[in-house]
Amino acid sequence: MHRELIQLDINGERRELAVPPQKVLLDVLREDLGLTGSKRGCDDSSCGACAVLADGVPILACVAIASCYQETRIITVEGLAVAGEPTPIQTAYGEAGGSQCGFCTPGFMIAIHALLQHNPNPSDEEIRETLSSNLCRCTGYMQIYESVRLAMRRMEARSAQPAAVR
Amino acid sequence: MSLPAMRVVRPRTVEDAVRVLAAHGPEAMILAGGTDVVPNLQMRLFAPRVLLDIKGIGSLRGVVRQPDETIRVGALTTLTQLLATESLRLRYPVISSAVRSIAGPLQRNMGTLGGNLCLETRCRWYNQSDFWRKSLGGCLKKEGTICHVAPGGDRCWAVWSGDCAPALLTLDAEIEIAGPNGNRRLALSSFYRNDGINRIALGGDELLAAVVLPPRTAGWRGVYHKLRIRNSIDYPLAGVAVVMNVDEQGVCRDARVALGAVNPAPVLVKQAADWLIGKKYSPELVERLVHAAIQTGKPLTTSASSPVYRREMLRVFTRRALEEMWGMRPRTPNGND
Numbered sequence: 302m303h304r305e306l307i308q309l310d311i312n313g314e315r316r317e318l319a320v321p322p323q324k325v326l327l328d329v330l331r332e333d334l335g336l337t338g339s340k341r342g343c344d345d346s347s348c349g350a351c352a353v354l355a356d357g358v359p360i361l362a363c364v365a366i367a368s369c370y371q372e373t374r375i376i377t378v379e380g381l382a383v384a385g386e387p388t389p390i391q392t393a394y395g396e397a398g399g400s401q402c403g404f405c406t407p408g409f410m411i412a413i414h415a416l417l418q419h420n421p422n423p424s425d426e427e428i429r430e431t432l433s434s435n436l437c438r439c440t441g442y443m444q445i446y447e448s449v450r451l452a453m454r455r456m457e458a459r460s461a462q463p464a465a466v467r
Numbered sequence: 468m469s470l471p472a473m474r475v476v477r478p479r480t481v482e483d484a485v486r487v488l489a490a491h492g493p494e495a496m497i498l499a500g501g502t503d504v505v506p507n508l509q510m511r512l513f514a515p516r517v518l519l520d521i522k523g524i525g526s527l528r529g530v531v532r533q534p535d536e537t538i539r540v541g542a543l544t545t546l547t548q549l550l551a552t553e554s555l556r557l558r559y560p561v562i563s564s565a566v567r568s569i570a571g572p573l574q575r576n577m578g579t580l581g582g583n584l585c586l587e588t589r590c591r592w593y594n595q596s597d598f599w600r601k602s603l604g605g606c607l608k609k610e611g612t613i614c615h616v617a618p619g620g621d622r623c624w625a626v627w628s629g630d631c632a633p634a635l636l637t638l639d640a641e642i643e644i645a646g647p648n649g650n651r652r653l654a655l656s657s658f659y660r661n662d663g664i665n666r667i668a669l670g671g672d673e674l675l676a677a678v679v680l681p682p683r684t685a686g687w688r689g690v691y692h693k694l695r696i697r698n699s700i701d702y703p704l705a706g707v708a709v710v711m712n713v714d715e716q717g718v719c720r721d722a723r724v725a726l727g728a729v730n731p732a733p734v735l736v737k738q739a740a741d742w743l744i745g746k747k748y749s750p751e752l753v754e755r756l757v758h759a760a761i762q763t764g765k766p767l768t769t770s771a772s773s774p775v776y777r778r779e780m781l782r783v784f785t786r787r788a789l790e791e792m793w794g795m796r797p798r799t800p801n802g803n804d
Contacts, residue, residue: 303472322475323518325505344468345506347700349573358547358576364505365577366498368475369520412573433699434571 307368311336312380326370327351327362330377338378338407342436349435352408353377359415361434378407381414389452389459390414399448401439409435413449421456423449468509477520481645481676484521489647489672491517497674498522499543500577502570503586511597512587512609527581527676530555536682539643542581542675546631547572549580559680561689561710564799565634568691568706571699581675584632584642584655588625588663588731589702590616590769608664616767623663624731626769632659632733633708634691637723638684646673659732666731687712687721688792690799692784694728694777703728704770705777707760709788711743717793719743724756724785729764729777736763736785748793753786760785 304319311334318333330336330353342350344363351362354376381388390413393399400406409432416423416431423431428449437445478484488495496515498504499522507513521527527543530552538554549555549566556563569575569583592606592615605611608623616624632655640655655678658668669675689710695701706727712720722743724736738759746752766777790796 321472323470323473323508325470328469345509346502346574346577349571352573359573360577361502361573364501366470366475366501366505366518366520369477369498369501369522372523431572434573 305368308371309367310371310374312376313374320367322366322368324367325363326353326365326367326375329367330362336377336379340404340407342404342408347436348405349408349412350405352411352435354411354415357415357418359411376411378410381410388414389455390417390448393452393455394445394448397448397451398444399441401437401441401444405435405437405439409437409445413452417449417452417456422453470505470508471511471514473515474517475520476517477523479523479525481524481526481674484519484524484674485645485647485672487517487519488674492671495519495671497585499579499582500545502574502578503582507587507594510594512593521674533679538680538685540580540678540680542579542584542677544580546575546578546580546583550575555680558685559638559687559689561634561637561687561691561708562631564689565630565691565693565706565708568693568695568703569630570701574700580631580678583629584635584658584678585667585669585675586627586629588623588666589628590623590625590663591771592616592769593625616769624767624769625663625666626728626766627659627666627731627733628702628728629733630691630693630703630706630727633706633725633727634689635678635680636725636733636735637689637708637710638687639681639723641679641681642675643677643679644669644673645676646670650676652679656735659734661730661732661734663731684710684712684721684723690788690791692788692799694772694780694784696772704772705729705764705766705780705784707781707784707788709785709792711789711792713793717747719746719793722792724760724788726760726764726781729766729781734763736760748790748795753789756789757782757785 305322306319308317330339340350342348346361346364352359353362355373494516498518498520528541530540532538546566593608607614644651687710691708693703694705708725711722722739724739727733736759761781764781766774791798
């Protein structure tokens with residue numbers, strides 16, 4: 302099969318690899334880079350399990366052709382934690398039971414991370430609307446929304462502390 | 468699902484893009500956000516030799532107010548960016564109403580205005596896997612000779628399934644098309660052919676560059692109502708866009724009504740302006756318009772939802788939207804019903 306050399310910026314690292322030019326980003330992440338956190342659910346852009354950040358904006362890796370994203374900074378669920386320190390939503394998810402079978406979790410993590418970066422205090426309606434591209438077939442939506450609210454409370458408490466304690 | 472082997476070309480200018488299109492003819496396919504094209508490629512609905520990724524063309528981006536007071540919206544503007552653009556939200560509320568109802572936020576982060584206006588038409592007999600379609604012997608639109616929607620006919624009834632087009636039709640929008648001989652301007656209403664196969668008037672060596680909004684329809688009230696199975700992700704099963712310019716006395720100064728997802732093209736209800744201009748709200752007038760709307764919309768068995776139900780919802784949406792325009796009922800916050 303014809304392959305071309307492409308360069309991708311994944312989780313802050315420049316990666317060079319030879320792939321078929323039409324290969325989708327999700328397949329490149331999972332098959333060529335071993336980053337299996339992003340999941341293949343529907344494979345046709347209608348479930349959100351493959352979401353990654355492209356220059357900070359959540360997109361669907363199953364319909365993104367990798368060779369077209371060479372000038373974009375891609376962050377996958379593996380790259381959310383900074384220096385091994387879980388993000389507030391990652392911690393809250395475990396505590397509030399946001400994850401059941403776990404398959405949809407990486408996509409939700411990406412969508413929630415982007416939401417909280419952009420708006421640290423979203424309303425319930427904004428949370429529901431922002432997450433409406435992500436399907437959870439365990440139907441654990443209430444726990445997912447609760448995880449977001451728990452993460453919001455944590456972030457607020459942390460930013461209220463004096464800088465020295467932080 | 469892997470995509471068929473093809474070349475991927477990434478031009479930086481419109482001129483380069485047009486040259487590639489001209490060189491490869493029907494074997495080239497334009498790619499922008501990918502939310503429509505890529506799933507269709509996966510299903511082997513298209514088999515291009517060359518995929519032309521236009522995302523790197525800077526001149527197709529941005530929303531600019533031009534000297535003649537028109538607003539030019541670049542075709543690569545994502546649906547999310549459209550919603551975030553204050554000048555559009557305030558001046559053309561029907562656009563935000565329609566865009567908010569498109570797919571879901573992740574799809575809107577990728578999907579572009581140009582892509583939504585050039586969407587492939589949809590039908591339950593067409594949007595199926597390769598195996599499914601071949602088992603049936605194909606259909607008029609692809610790999611076959613019979614239309615399963617209207618078996619005696621020689622026309623494809625695959626449905627226009629974009630939400631931006633009806634909204635923009637009500638605003639008398641124009642589009643800018645780039646081709647080998649430069650740009651041409653076209654009324655959006657002339658872009659759609661009402662043919663499920665040959666859906667848009669775009670030459671093989673042309674690309675949609677921008678939408679141009681006239682100052683005349685700025686500030687008009689507007690709303691879009693949409694029927695779909697779930698209130699996220701899904702394509703429309705029926706859509707109604709209504710705009711109206713109403714004065715302080717409640718008299719309609721001008722109005723448009725457009726339908727989507729019920730015909731192979733988005734269509735204006737022609738009688739709207741003639742019947743509504745100079746009139747105040749009356750239930751009888753609304754019902755007359757509702758009747759004109761269901762005469763214009765022709766839903767067939769192109770989806771899992773029944774034509775009878777979709778037609779009935781055209782009636783409900785047109786009535787509801789007209790009442791909202793005249794202030795007889797609270798505005799729907801977004802296009803979801």
